[in-house]
Amino acid sequence: xxxxxxxxxxxxxxxxxxxxxxxxxxxxxxxxxxxxxxxxxxxxxxxxxxxxxxxxxxxxxxxxxxxxxxxxxxxxxxxxxxxxxxxxxxxxxxxxxxxxxxxxxxxxxxxxxxxxxxxxxxxxxxxxxxxxxxxxxxxxxxxxxxxxxxxxxxxxxxxxxxxxxxxxxxxxxxxxxxxxxxxxxxxxxxxxxxxxxxxxxxxxxxxxxxxxxxxxxxxxxxxxxxxxxxxxxxxxxxxxxxxxxxxxxxxxxxxxxxxxxxxxxxxxxxxxxxxxxxxxxxxxxxxxxxxxxxxxxxxxxxxxxxxxxxxxxxxxxxxxxxxxxxxxxxxxxxxxxxxxxxxx
Ligand SMILES: NC(=O)c1ccc[n+]([C@@H]2O[C@H](COP(=O)([O-])OP(=O)(O)OC[C@H]3O[C@@H](n4cnc5c(N)ncnc54)[C@H](OP(=O)(O)O)[C@@H]3O)[C@@H](O)[C@H]2O)c1
Ligand SMILES: [Zn+2]
Ligand SMILES: [Zn+2]
Numbered sequence: 001x002x003x004x005x006x007x008x009x010x011x012x013x014x015x016x017x018x019x020x021x022x023x024x025x026x027x028x029x030x031x032x033x034x035x036x037x038x039x040x041x042x043x044x045x046x047x048x049x050x051x052x053x054x055x056x057x058x059x060x061x062x063x064x065x066x067x068x069x070x071x072x073x074x075x076x077x078x079x080x081x082x083x084x085x086x087x088x089x090x091x092x093x094x095x096x097x098x099x100x101x102x103x104x105x106x107x108x109x110x111x112x113x114x115x116x117x118x119x120x121x122x123x124x125x126x127x128x129x130x131x132x133x134x135x136x137x138x139x140x141x142x143x144x145x146x147x148x149x150x151x152x153x154x155x156x157x158x159x160x161x162x163x164x165x166x167x168x169x170x171x172x173x174x175x176x177x178x179x180x181x182x183x184x185x186x187x188x189x190x191x192x193x194x195x196x197x198x199x200x201x202x203x204x205x206x207x208x209x210x211x212x213x214x215x216x217x218x219x220x221x222x223x224x225x226x227x228x229x230x231x232x233x234x235x236x237x238x239x240x241x242x243x244x245x246x247x248x249x250x251x252x253x254x255x256x257x258x259x260x261x262x263x264x265x266x267x268x269x270x271x272x273x274x275x276x277x278x279x280x281x282x283x284x285x286x287x288x289x290x291x292x293x294x295x296x297x298x299x300x301x302x303x304x305x306x307x308x309x310x311x312x313x314x315x316x317x318x319x320x321x322x323x324x325x326x327x328x329x330x331x332x333x334x335x336x337x338x339x340x341x342x343x344x
Contacts, residue, residue, distance in 0.1 A: 005343040006129030007320050009056035012048050014321045017343070020057055020125050022133045023117075027072035030136050032082055037062035037127040038153035038310070039323045039336040040183060041244045041266075042086075046114060047324065059127030059338075060086035060112035061156035063148040066139075073136045081142040083300065085155035086290050088112050088124065088138045102138075103163075103290040128320060130343040140297055143304035150309025153183055153335045154300065157310065159291035161188035161240055162299040164263040165195060167288070168238045172196035175235060177255060179223065180242035180266060181208045186334035187310055188240045189215040191299075194306040200236065202252070211333065215311075223251070234258065234281060242266040249285070253277040261286050312337040 002022045007015035025031060043058035050056060066080045076082065090097050090105035097105050110118055113126030126132075142151060161184050170176055170192055178188040179202040192199045193216035200219040201212035209220040221228050234257050241252055241264045249262065249271060256262050261284040264271065273285060291299065303309065311334045315323055323336040 004129050004131035006057040006125060007059075007317060008125075009047055009050060009058070012050050015047070015058070015128065015324075020129060022131055023120065023122070025068060025070040025133060026119070026135075027070045028136050029070040029133050030066050030073055030076050030082070030139055031068040032062075032064040032084065032132045032134060032139065033067045034062050034064040034127050034130055034132055034340045036064070036149040036152040036314070037338050037340060038156065038183070038312070039320070039327055039338060040153075040156050041327065042156070044324055044327055045244070048328075054114075055123050055125060056114065057125035057128055058113055059129065061152050061154070062127035062132070063142055063152045063155075064132070067131070070136070075136055076139065076141075081148065082139045083142045083151060083155050084112065084127065084132065084134055084139050085159055085296060086112050088115070088134050089118050091118075100292040100294040102292050109290075128317065128338060128340075130340050137293065140300055143300055145307075146300070146304050147309050149314050149337045149339070150312050151300075151303070152337050153187065153310035153312065154303055154308075155296070156290070157183040157335065158187045158191070158303065159296050159299050160184055160265055160289055161242070162191055162302075163291045163295055164240060164265065164286065164288040165192055165238070166295065168261055168263065170195050170197050170238055174198070174237045175200070175257070177202055177221075177236040177239040178217075178242065179203075179239065179252060180244070181211060181334065182242060182244075182330070182332070183310070183335040184242040184265065185240075186211075186215055187308075188242065189217050190308050191302075192240075193217070194302070194308060200232075202255075229255070236260060238263065240265060246271070249273055250277050253283055253285070256281065256283045258282060260284070263288055265289065310335045310337075314339050316342045318342050
């Protein structure tokens, strides 16, 4: 065993610096010096929703530099810039893995933190740390030209909205709405705009209108304004819903066009739907999460080609608790990224 320093949960409120274990490299592992790790709302759910004292080091969208390679690794060399997302292993042999959808592995993919390592059964500890050891197949070369801090959030927030946008055929001539202009939402807007769609933001606040326009959206609907919502009935071919809490889907389904789809990626608990909200217009309700290795690589290439990174506020990792508190209050534009250099 080796060790590094990471931000480990104490109770449900805060993280503090601690020495954490990392495994010795297996033949197909690489060690990564973590430079930048995004702060995802899932990190907040994981911390605040913690029931016991299970080990928790959050962080599942990071970039860094390869510091060591295992004996069988051929795809990476020490010094390579890499990006790692929210899954770090899968069985590799089930139908989902064979279809390049490791994120849906029938044996359940190993999550970057809070997962169970397939070999030694240990609980995985995340990227709010100075070093991560990962199976080479689940690290991606970071394309040249992508800023490493801005690219980190592509690895969870970005891929989570990229897969449904692609699977739903978003492109020129399509009208897309994105509800919730946070980490996932702002990347959904950037990606959908770059794919050629006409994009509208749905937000709780008209204050986000300038932000939405800057990101390339043509319009902003205020979700609490009944008149605006009524006027937008049946308007969108695809609606990507990133709202992080349980909410009534009815008003959002009414905005979806005939045969269109609402993809709910934000709140992953039980939902109640009026069948009539689907029946009228033959509408579809869907979801998505993370991405396979192939589509993650495609997303990174697309982002490099279109100059897309997240809009980030970079903080020294020592301010992680402040970042989490501000994220809980919605005080972020549009993603916090921790700079882990202060753990050296
Ligand atoms: N499917 C997956 O695999 C996956 C992956 C990553 C994250 N997630 C989940 O996706 C959700 C969003 O994550 P994120 O990191 O983008 O969060 P975030 O940065 O906090 O953004 C969420 C946005 O939703 C809106 N919002 C927040 N609280 C709300 C409330 N109470 N009611 C209505 N709208 C609200 C806000 O936008 P406005 O101010 O514009 O209204 C906020 O900016 C989280 O639940 C996270 O766990 C899922
Ligand atoms: Zn995430
Ligand atoms: Zn599998």
